[in-house]
Amino acid sequence: xxxxxxxxxxxxxxxxxxxxxxxxxxxxxxxxxxxxxxxxxxxxxxxxxxxxxxxxxxxxxxxxxxxxxxxxxxxxxxxxxxxxxxxxxxxxxxxxxxxxxxxxxxxxxxxxxxxxxxxxxxxxxxxxxxxxxxxxxxxxxxxxxxxxxxxxxxxxxxxxxxxxxxxxxxxxxxxxxxxxxxxxxxxxxxxxxxxxxxxxxxxxxxxxxxxxxxxxxxxxxxxxxxxxxxxxxxxxxxxxxxxxxx
Numbered sequence: 001x002x003x004x005x006x007x008x009x010x011x012x013x014x015x016x017x018x019x020x021x022x023x024x025x026x027x028x029x030x031x032x033x034x035x036x037x038x039x040x041x042x043x044x045x046x047x048x049x050x051x052x053x054x055x056x057x058x059x060x061x062x063x064x065x066x067x068x069x070x071x072x073x074x075x076x077x078x079x080x081x082x083x084x085x086x087x088x089x090x091x092x093x094x095x096x097x098x099x100x101x102x103x104x105x106x107x108x109x110x111x112x113x114x115x116x117x118x119x120x121x122x123x124x125x126x127x128x129x130x131x132x133x134x135x136x137x138x139x140x141x142x143x144x145x146x147x148x149x150x151x152x153x154x155x156x157x158x159x160x161x162x163x164x165x166x167x168x169x170x171x172x173x174x175x176x177x178x179x180x181x182x183x184x185x186x187x188x189x190x191x192x193x194x195x196x197x198x199x200x201x202x203x204x205x206x207x208x209x210x211x212x213x214x215x216x217x218x219x220x221x222x223x224x225x226x227x228x229x230x231x232x233x234x235x236x237x238x239x240x241x242x243x244x245x246x
Contacts, residue, residue, distance in 0.1 A: 008196025041078020118179030
């Protein structure tokens, strides 16, 4: 049966060997079986520039390039890897998409994104997001020496960790109804949303223009486990992954 796969929030790095192996196993298992693969952000724990020589990034590029020989791979940047650019995309054989994108699969209109733009209750993060996504600032960050970029990223991760400890799994860090309604208003044909970011895998229902729209939150990857969303003509299914059974 035709199928399209969605993943997000893997947070791969040189410090996550179990997750890196799981992702490579996943790609090998799905090679030739999928119509397309969509990566909806935070594939990497942090992205410091296409010129950084991290082993995980090099291995991932080679594996994605091989996968892309049988099916297209699409990428939407997340809050951790929005700096991923055209050079790496070329090496990995992936197509970069805008932050929020409407696609049609098997007769259904889906709206896809990383999801952080819909967390409208986190006002400080939304202000930060508007600033850091400015093209001139991204160019400036990419122009910094590699060592300085690593120090900037380490400081940003430390601040993010402190905020996560303070906010945790409260509504502030989750997608809001207002955020969903804004997205749907901008894309009124949408029949279902797919996103990651919140690390709260679930299926939600939202009313919009007198109908119900499903919102699918992708599973995150941690330790030796992960998961993906499979979209087919039969519907949508979440599939769990472990290093023992991919």
